[in-house]
Amino acid sequence: MTASMADQPWLRAASTRAVMAALAAAGGTDCARFVGGCVRNSLMGQPVDDIDIATRLRPEQTIQALKAAGLKAVPTGVEHGTVTGVSGRRPYEITTLRRDVETDGRRAVVAFTEDWAEDAARRDFRLNALYADAQGTVFDPTGGGLADAAAGRVVFVGEAETRIREDYLRILRFFRFYAWYGRGAPDATGLAACARLKDGMARLSAERVSKELLKLLAAPDPRPALRAMTDSGVLVQILPEAEPPALFEAMCALSPDPALRLSALLPEDEAAVRAAARRLRLSNALRDRLAVMVADGPPVAPGAAPAAARAALYRLGRAGFEDRLARAEAKGGGDGAPLRALAETWTPPRMPVGGRDLARLGVAPGPETGRLLKAFEADWIAADFPSDGHEARLRALIRPHG
Template identity: 80%
Template sequence: MSISMKGQPWLDAGATRAVMAALEAAGGAGCARFVGGCVRNSLLGQPVDDIDIATRLRPEETMAALKAAGLKAVPTGVEHGTVTGVSERRPYEITTLRRDVETDGRRAVVAFTEDWAEDAARRDFRLNALYADAEGTVFDPTGGGLDDAAAGRIVFVGEAETRIREDYLRILRFFRFYAWYGRGAPDADGLAACAALKAGMALLSAERVSKELLKLLAAPDPKPSVRAMSESGVLAQVLPQVQPLELFEAMWGLTEDPVLRLSALLPADAAAVVGIAGALRLSNGVRDRLAAVVAEGPVVTAAMPEAEARAAIYRLGRGVFEDRLTRAEAGGSGDGAALRRLAATWTPPRMPVGGRDLARLGLKPGPETGRILKTFENGWIANDFPTDGHEARLAALISSRE
């Protein structure tokens, strides 16, 4: 009995049909099939974001077919067989069937083929090697993809060690797909191969590693996957200063943010965090955010009085305060819901005085101006941002220096 995805909105969309019609007009019926995530997620009832298509057409034939149909064709990776077709502003990644000729653990030299089984054999996991034709009929060349998808199993195509040696990033992908689609214990052969070959990840670019890691941490419940990574030694290979998992496991239920979840795996030391972020080639924004969570400054707890919380929000900014509050909650400081509402609704006031106010009171501009304003600000914050009495306070500060 054949399995069909018929009725999927993305499959029946006019933009999708236009792309498939263009390819089949050039290569005949069945020359192109949907592949990978769009097929897997449709079968699992999960959202489809990207639509990938595999085809017997060569890249230049794909380009010509799209243009002949009045569709945009972008040569995004023609040396590897990939063309991006654009239909009604939606991108479709279209790749010629391939087989690996040479691999070095990071990238592959490929040759084009017309054999669907050869194309499936070079893919990572059986549930990612599922294809579907233009009408939605599903094909399972490895013979295990459909069962794996239904059972929540992440199983390598062929021998796990062979697939990993082709590209060591597949170790992280094993744990990432297990986090998103796995149920029960991870596949024993795959897990053993990942543990045995984890040192090979040193060959990978930091950017590829961090991208996979953040995708993994964005899963609804990454705890079992991260635990398996830790027990296999893979996590320490990625994060040499990784911390015990208790804080991370408490954090996941408080936030879906992968950056905050990552922070719970890192040392509570801003300098160390900056070094780790640099090694992973994380963006400056992510690096700064991770460091700010554990940097010096106001200590945030879920039990702090509101006046102290307002002072912390003023000094840290709303985003850093909320990040520190989440980390504090994960560490067992209590329920921070009330302080989170405060952070969302309270607008920090502007400093009510400045240099002009000091000049009006007879103080000439100079280094002392800054010191007095800083002293005033500290007192204003400590008194929970009073709205009046500022001139008298300034006058008293000026008098105290004389």
Template identity: 80%
Template sequence: MSLSMAGQPWLESQATRAVMAALEAAGGPGCARFVGGCVRNSLLGQPVDDIDIATRLRPEETIAALKAAGLKAVPTGVEHGTVTGVSERRPYEITTLRRDVETDGRRAVVAFTEDWAEDAARRDFRLNALYADAAGTVFDPTGGGLDDAAAGRIVFVGEAETRIREDYLRILRFFRFFAWYGRGAPDAVGLAACAALKGGMAKLSAERVSKELLKLLAARDPRAAVQAMAETGVLAQVLPQVQPLPLFEAMCGLTDDPVMRLSALLPADAAAVVASALRLSNAVRDRLAAAVGDGPAVSPRMSDAEARAAIYRLGRRAFEDRLMRAEAAGEGDGARLRSLAADWTPPKIPVGGRDLARLGLPAGPETGRLIKAFEDDWIADDFPTDGHEARLKALIAATARG
């Protein structure tokens, strides 16, 4: 693996150069290095989203350096040494080198340092403890990060159990990074530590757990990671309601959508409980409930008319999600109905209270009941575009006779 990232577009961009120049103007050459995902992904030829920078400068010095260069500085986490610099509208998270003073399994009390090795020693995995200077020269303080990245190994920095006890979220991160970057079998030492300490995850906030879980499920193919989670008991620790994995494994072959993959890990009656326990966003909670909850059953074998009725009642997204679950369960190929859902626009109900008033029915509770009865008949007849008045009259007459 190359020891230089020279030529990377994000590294050579004017925005990035401006940030590094501002920091080095205050702290001297080499006072700041890129760290973590941007280095790892560049070396692996994968996209770079976030750019993190570690620096010997203290937070107040970082802020002053950025402002002196005409760049925006946002004190996003100064108590932990983090300042967000903004250059040409791109954010750069800049954090002072740190060492842990005290940890409780959820958060750490840190002290600032000027020692790159101390900063690397508090990071989670060796392939995330890679640094690179402004010229793109790569540094590997742990001595194993470059080899791990090349081999697809997720290995804790130092002692695995020590790293986990510092922050139990690292158990989920171990499986998440294995899902994204791992090859072969998971690191045996790390796996054993995760299994032994999984109970500590009870200390974590639901929001941190759900965010990490959804990132894991968004990997190209998370099946091996989730299988390892199941075998170690970590999956049941996160999702006590988890069902056997065949539906999940089939779902991974159909979509990379993490919400649908999560739905395939859950029994139909557990979605609401899980959404509440994990404190999922309202959008994810509502989608899970619609995908597995009550309402019309969806199957690739249903007729076009039945599909249109289900789309009308459920909405297109919920229909497509239920169809995908049915496909994953082995009920057939849903291509025909996916195409129908994409091309068909549900019509609006063509009658209302005014139409009933015009036919002599006074306003009242009966109006709503009749409109609902009309809608049910109209859907059952596959949304006819005419004959609405005759249908209303028949319903009114039937009501009068009853």
């Protein structure tokens, strides 16, 4: 099976040609090939974001070649063979061909090689082990990558269990790539290997797991992949608190936001959500966002009256309001479009009074000031944020406690 991607704009770009010409000048026309996602996505009609290049040149030779051509070279991972070339303000990750010397399920000790087949043999899936030269001619060392890309199959390079034992993160990558590129049922051999070796994921760092999970959840439709993860017992290994899939399935149809989709997998319990976020080492911002979605607070429902919706919007802020609205919609609460429009157009007013206003009315600074302001704010919100009558409202609150 043969293929070419010579018509790809990123490949024809002057910045790309400059990098490939620099490498060819140092090592010959067959010393560098595009590899991985840029080749795979070009063949599958998907957008290309990152451009990775594999080369027979050693890292120091790559750096010299780039500098000789007047291009910037950044030693981003020289010990692993990786140099980032910058051309036309675009980064190109250039990595020396490698073979695994030793693996422990989390990381590999590698040695450099000049053999394209050896480099391909250490990669995870056949559709990620596709290479292309500067003219766009595609090479398929495993013999199955082109067919997999055409059919939407995610198949491990070589023996699935061997690839997984090299790095247990490949279990999650199997489901992530299936979510993004798979069509039909997942590869049965790969799926069975993931199920058998799922306990090995306990060796992985939480950061690697959560990063892979969020990438998976960002796929256009991750539902088939999550079903396969659930049935194989993989999901419970990384998310033991995962809820039944109904809310998740509905959320996927409603929103492409991976945070909302993750929330739909978690219980409606703030303490449990925060515990899961800590275990997965999620960012503080994402942890707090997930917690707000299920925390105690004003309810948000698509059918809420405008005044109640404005009160919730004031208390929660726009982001928290819209997240809770999405969860309510996914639960079958109706159409939230009117309330989303309200969130877009209504600006919550600022609290119209403060401690100075109370001082002018004879309230000495202290705990009573905080209590009265909190009571005023509650009444003001309940009255739907009136723009006047503030002093009278304060006096009414002061009098019973004066």
